[in-house]
Amino acid sequence: MAQVPAVVAMPFSIQDDLSPTFMYHFYDAIAHGRTLEEALARARQALLPIKQHSWFVPVLYRHVVEGEEGPVALLVGRDEPQEHDHPLSHLGATSTFIGREREIEELTTLIEEAVGGESRRRSRIHHFALTGPAGIGKSELAFEVAHRNIEKFPGGIIGISLQGGKSLGEALLEITHSLHIHSKSMNTSDTGHCERTVLNAFRGLANRDHACLLLLDGFEEIQEHTEVGSWYRFLCSLPEQVVVLLTSRSNPSSVAALEGAACRWYEYPVGKMASQDILKLFVELASGSGLDERIHLSEPNQQAILHEICLLLDGYPLGAQLIFGTARPIHGVIYAPEAATRSLEEVRDELREALPEGMWALLDIAYHRLSPAAQLLLPYLSAFKLPFSHQQIVMLVAPETPASARAVGRLEHEHYLQNNHTTHATNNAETASLGGADIPMELAKNWRAARDELVRSSFIQFDGRVYTIHAQVRHFALEHLQQEERRRVHRVVATYYSSLPQPSPAEWFAAFEHLEDAGEAEDLHKAIHLIVRAAWALSDRGHTSALRSLLQRAETYALSLGDTSGEGQVQYCLGAIFRQLGKYPEALGCLTRSLTLHRAQHERDEEAWALYELARLFREEGHYMQAGQHAEQAIRLFRETNDAKGVAWMQTVLGEVSRGHGYYYDALGHFELALAAFRNLANDEGYPWTLRDRGTVYEALGNYAEALADFEESLRLFNSLGSRYGQAWVLADQSSVYIDLAEFERAKTACNEAMAIFKEQGARRGEAWVLRVLGDLARKEHRYNDAHAYYRQSLALFNDLGDRLDAARALNGLGAISFTESEYPEAKEHFEHARAIAHEQEARQIEERALRGLGDVARGMHQFSEAERYYAEAATIARNLDRLSERYAVLHRQGELYYAQEKYPEALTAWVEALFQDHRIGHPERAEHEARVKQLVMQHHLEDTYTELCRQYGLS
Numbered sequence: 001m002a003q004v005p006a007v008v009a010m011p012f013s014i015q016d017d018l019s020p021t022f023m024y025h026f027y028d029a030i031a032h033g034r035t036l037e038e039a040l041a042r043a044r045q046a047l048l049p050i051k052q053h054s055w056f057v058p059v060l061y062r063h064v065v066e067g068e069e070g071p072v073a074l075l076v077g078r079d080e081p082q083e084h085d086h087p088l089s090h091l092g093a094t095s096t097f098i099g100r101e102r103e104i105e106e107l108t109t110l111i112e113e114a115v116g117g118e119s120r121r122r123s124r125i126h127h128f129a130l131t132g133p134a135g136i137g138k139s140e141l142a143f144e145v146a147h148r149n150i151e152k153f154p155g156g157i158i159g160i161s162l163q164g165g166k167s168l169g170e171a172l173l174e175i176t177h178s179l180h181i182h183s184k185s186m187n188t189s190d191t192g193h194c195e196r197t198v199l200n201a202f203r204g205l206a207n208r209d210h211a212c213l214l215l216l217d218g219f220e221e222i223q224e225h226t227e228v229g230s231w232y233r234f235l236c237s238l239p240e241q242v243v244v245l246l247t248s249r250s251n252p253s254s255v256a257a258l259e260g261a262a263c264r265w266y267e268y269p270v271g272k273m274a275s276q277d278i279l280k281l282f283v284e285l286a287s288g289s290g291l292d293e294r295i296h297l298s299e300p301n302q303q304a305i306l307h308e309i310c311l312l313l314d315g316y317p318l319g320a321q322l323i324f325g326t327a328r329p330i331h332g333v334i335y336a337p338e339a340a341t342r343s344l345e346e347v348r349d350e351l352r353e354a355l356p357e358g359m360w361a362l363l364d365i366a367y368h369r370l371s372p373a374a375q376l377l378l379p380y381l382s383a384f385k386l387p388f389s390h391q392q393i394v395m396l397v398a399p400e401t402p403a404s405a406r407a408v409g410r411l412e413h414e415h416y417l418q419n420n421h422t423t424h425a426t427n428n429a430e431t432a433s434l435g436g437a438d439i440p441m442e443l444a445k446n447w448r449a450a451r452d453e454l455v456r457s458s459f460i461q462f463d464g465r466v467y468t469i470h471a472q473v474r475h476f477a478l479e480h481l482q483q484e485e486r487r488r489v490h491r492v493v494a495t496y497y498s499s500l501p502q503p504s505p506a507e508w509f510a511a512f513e514h515l516e517d518a519g520e521a522e523d524l525h526k527a528i529h530l531i532v533r534a535a536w537a538l539s540d541r542g543h544t545s546a547l548r549s550l551l552q553r554a555e556t557y558a559l560s561l562g563d564t565s566g567e568g569q570v571q572y573c574l575g576a577i578f579r580q581l582g583k584y585p586e587a588l589g590c591l592t593r594s595l596t597l598h599r600a601q602h603e604r605d606e607e608a609w610a611l612y613e614l615a616r617l618f619r620e621e622g623h624y625m626q627a628g629q630h631a632e633q634a635i636r637l638f639r640e641t642n643d644a645k646g647v648a649w650m651q652t653v654l655g656e657v658s659r660g661h662g663y664y665y666d667a668l669g670h671f672e673l674a675l676a677a678f679r680n681l682a683n684d685e686g687y688p689w690t691l692r693d694r695g696t697v698y699e700a701l702g703n704y705a706e707a708l709a710d711f712e713e714s715l716r717l718f719n720s721l722g723s724r725y726g727q728a729w730v731l732a733d734q735s736s737v738y739i740d741l742a743e744f745e746r747a748k749t750a751c752n753e754a755m756a757i758f759k760e761q762g763a764r765r766g767e768a769w770v771l772r773v774l775g776d777l778a779r780k781e782h783r784y785n786d787a788h789a790y791y792r793q794s795l796a797l798f799n800d801l802g803d804r805l806d807a808a809r810a811l812n813g814l815g816a817i818s819f820t821e822s823e824y825p826e827a828k829e830h831f832e833h834a835r836a837i838a839h840e841q842e843a844r845q846i847e848e849r850a851l852r853g854l855g856d857v858a859r860g861m862h863q864f865s866e867a868e869r870y871y872a873e874a875a876t877i878a879r880n881l882d883r884l885s886e887r888y889a890v891l892h893r894q895g896e897l898y899y900a901q902e903k904y905p906e907a908l909t910a911w912v913e914a915l916f917q918d919h920r921i922g923h924p925e926r927a928e929h930e931a932r933v934k935q936l937v938m939q940h941h942l943e944d945t946y947t948e949l950c951r952q953y954g955l956s
Contacts, residue, residue: 115243
C-alpha cells in the first residue's frame with residue numbers, strides 16, 4: 001500500500017446504479033487535470049440531486065510524505081478555476097479559436113435578446129440554426145459562442161452530438177445525465193416518459209429564471225422522417241428560457257412547419273472564413289500539432305506557399321485542420337494531417353487538382369443523402385465559377401425549353417469565335433451545338449425541386465437574386481459528370497460569359513478558365529483569342545496581375561498548338577502590360593517578338609499595332625527619335641489597312657513625341673486630329689486619353705484654365721469607364737497645375753490619390769512621377785529635406801525603369817535643392833547630368849531647365865560670364881519653345897545676374913519684361929516679384945526708367 005498515493009473509500013455499501021454517476025464525474029474531472037480533492041467534490045455534487053435510499057460520503061485517503069502535504073494532481077499539475085474550462089470539451093471543442101469575430105458578435109446579440117428579461121423575451125426567437133456546407137466551421141463557431149456566453153446560462157450548457165443519427169430517446173438520456181436527473185425516476189424504455197421528465201426539469205429551471213443552452217451538433221444526421229418529427233416537437237415544447245442552438249446543413253424551419261411544430265427558427269448562414277484568419281489558423285494548428293517545428297512556417301518561401309494554399313482552400317477551415325491539425329476522425333475513419341507526411345509544395349499541388357481526402361469524404365456523405373434529382377443537378381450547377389441566375393440554370397439543364405432556346409439564340413452573336421481567321425459558318429455550327437445536350441429526362445423535368453433541395457441543404461447559396469457554389473463543393477461535384485458532358489457544360493458557360501454585351505473582368509476570366517477546363521485543342525485555340533479580347537477590353541482598368549497570369553498560360557497553349565497569330569497577339573498584350581508596370585526590358589522583348597511574328601505572317605494591321613506599342617514604349621523611355629520612327633511606320637500601315645482607329649491612336653503618339661521635343665503647337669495639331677477621329681469613331685477610351693494629352697500641352701504653355709478643363713473632362717470619362725490607370729495620370733497632371741497656381745493643398749490631395757491608385761495597379765512609372773511632383777511641391781513650400789527625399793526616391797525608380805528623361809527631370813529637382821542649400825558643386829553635377837541626357841534625346845524643355853540651373857550655380861559662385869552664357873542658351877530655347885513660363889523664368893534670373901553685378905537699370909529692364917511675360921495675376925510668386933521691382937526702383941532712384949518700361953510693356 002505504500003506505493004498507492006491515494007484511495008477513495010466509504011464506510012457503507014452503496015447502490016449499484018450510483019457508481020456510474022460517481023465514476024463519470026470523478027474521472028472526467030481527473031482527465032481535465034483537476035486535483036483529487038476537486039474531482040471528489042465534483043462527484044459528490046453530482047450525486048446530490050439523485051433520490052437515493054442509501055447514505056454514504058466518499059472519502060479521500062492519501063499517503064502523505066513529509067514536506068508534500070499539499071493536494072496532489074493525479075495526471076497533470078494544472079489547477080485552473082472551473083470557469084476557464086470549455087463547457088463542450090466532450091464534443092471536441094478546443095480552447096483554440098481564430099477569427100469569426102463579426103459572427104460571434106452577431107450571435108451574442110441574438111442570445112442576449114433571447115435570454116433577456118420577461119419584457120424583452122416575450123415573442124423573442126430562442127431557436128437558432130447555424131447552417132452552411134460541410135466543413136465550413138459551423139460546429140467550432142457554435143462551441144465558441146457557447147463558451148463566450150457561459151455566464152448568461154446559470155441553468156447550464158448542455159451539448160449533444162447527433163453524429164450517426166442519434167435518436168431522441170438516446171439524446172434524452174444524455175440530457176438527463178447533464179441535468180443530474182436520477183435514473184430511477186425515469187422509464188428509459190418509454191421515450192415519451194423521458195421527454196416529459198426532461199421538459200419538467202427544464203421548466204423547473206425556467207421557473208427559477210435559470211436560462212439554459214441546449215446545443216445540438218450535426219442535426220442533418222437525423223435522416224429518418226419520424227425521428228425528425230419527434231425531435232422538432234420536443235424542441236418546440238421547450239420553455240423560452242431554454243435557448244436551442246443547433247448546427248445543420250439545412251434550414252430546420254421548413255421541416256418544423258411540415259410537422260406542425262409551433263416555433264420560429266432563426267437561420268444564421270455560416271460563410272467562409274477570412275483569408276487572414278485562415279493563415280492565423282494554419283500557424284495555431286501547426287503549433288498545437290507540433291508540425292511548426294519541422295515546417296518552419298515563418299520562412300518567406302513557406303509563407304508564399306501558405307498564401308497559395310489559403311487561396312485554394314477558399315475560406316474552408318476544415319481544410320486547414322486536415323492539413324495542419326492533429327489526426328481527425330470523420331465518420332469512423334481517421335485522417336492524419338497532410339503536412340505531417342508531405343511538403344507544403346506537394347500539399348499545394350495536390351489541392352490544385354483535388355480536395356483533401358477528409359473533406360472529400362465529408363462532402364461525399366452529404367452528397368449521397370441528397371435525392372437522385374439533386375445529385376444529378378449539383379454537378380451541372382458546379383460548372384459555374386461565378387454567381388448564376390435562374391436563366392443560366394435553364395440554359396444548362398433544360399436546353400429544349402423556349403427560355404433556353406432564347407438564350408442560345410442570343411449566343412449566336414458571341415464574339416470569342418469571331419477572330420480574323422474564323423468564319424461565320426463556324427460560329428453558327430458551334431452555337432447550334434450548344435443546344436444538343438443529352439440531359440437526363442428526370443433532371444430536365446424536376447430541376448426546380450432539385451435546386452430548392454440543394455439550397456436547403458447548403459450545397460448552394462441563394463441571396464434573393466443569384467445562386468453561388470463554394471469552390472470546394474464545385475471541385476467535388478464536377479467529378480460526378482462524365483468527361484464529355486463536363487466539356488460541353490464548360491463550353492456553354494464560356495460562351496455565355498463571353499457573349500455578354502460588356503463582360504466584367506470576372507466574367508472574362510471565368511470564360512477563359514472554362515475553355516481551359518474543356519481542354520480540347522479547339523477550346524484552347526478559342527481561349528487564346530478570348531483572353532486577347534479581354535486584355536483589349538480591360539486595358540488601363542487594372543487587373544494587370546490576373547491578365548498577365550492568364551496571358552502567360554495562353555502563350556503556352558499558342559506555342560503547343562502552333563498558333564503563330566495567337567502567340568503574336570498574346571505577346572503584344574503582355575508587352576502592353578509590362579510597359580504599364582514599368583518593366584521596360586520585358587515589354588521590349590514581348591513587343592519585338594510580336595512584331596516579328598506578325599511580319600512573318602504578313603498580318604499588316606497586327607504589325608502596325610505592335611509598332612504602335614513599341615512607339616509608346618520608346619516615348620516613355622525618352623527615346624524620342626526611335627519613338628517617332630516607329631510611329632511613322634505604324635501610321636503608314638494603319639492607313640494602308642484602312643484602320644481609322646489605329647490612325648487616331650498614332651496621332652496621339654506623334655503628339656506625345658512632339659510634346660517631348662518641345663514642339664507644343666505641333667503636338668496640339670496631332671491631338672486635335674486624334675480627338676476629331678475618336679469623336680467620329682465613338683471610341684470610349686481614346687478620347688479621354690487624348691484630352692489628357694492636350695491638357696498637358698496647355699499646362700506647358702501656361703494656359704491653366706484650358707488645361708484644367710481638359711483634365712476635368714478626361715477624369716469624368718475615365719471614372720465612367722472604370723479606368724483606374726487613366727484616373728491616376730490625370731490626377732498627377734492636375735497636381736502639377738495646382739503647384740503652378742500655388743494651390744498646394746489641392747496639389748497634395750491629388751498627388752495622394754494618384755499615388756494610391758498607382759500602387760494599387762503596380763504602375764511603378766506612375767509612382768515615380770508622383771514622387772517627383774511631391775518633390776516639386778515640397779520645394780515650393782520650402783520643405784527642402786522632404787523635397788530631397790522625394791527626388792531621390794523618384795530618381796531611383798526612374799533609373800530602375802530605364803526612363804532616362806524622367807530621371808533627368810528628377811536630377812533638375814535635386815540640382816535646385818542643392819543650389820538652395822548653397823551646395824554648388826553638387827548642384828552643378830546634377831544639372832550637367834540632366835543637360836547631357838536632355839540634349840542627347842532632344843528634350844529641349846528639360847535641357848532649358850538644366851541650363852537655367854547651371855546659370856544659377858555660376859551666378860552663386862560669382863562666375864558671371866559663365867552664368868550669362870548659360871542664361872543666354874536657356875533664353876534661346878525658351879523663345880523657340882514659345883513657353884511664357886520658361887521665358888519669364890529666364891528673364892527673372894538674368895535680372896538677378898545683373899543685380900549681382902550692380903547693373904541696376906539692366907536688372908530692372910529684365911525684371912519688368914519678366915512681369916510682362918508672367919500672366920499669373922495674383923500669384924504669390926508674381927506679387928513677390930512686383931515687390932522686388934518696386935524696392936529696386938526706390939533704392940536706386942530708377943523711377944523714370946521704370947515709368948518708361950511700364951509704358952513700353954503696357955503695365956499699370
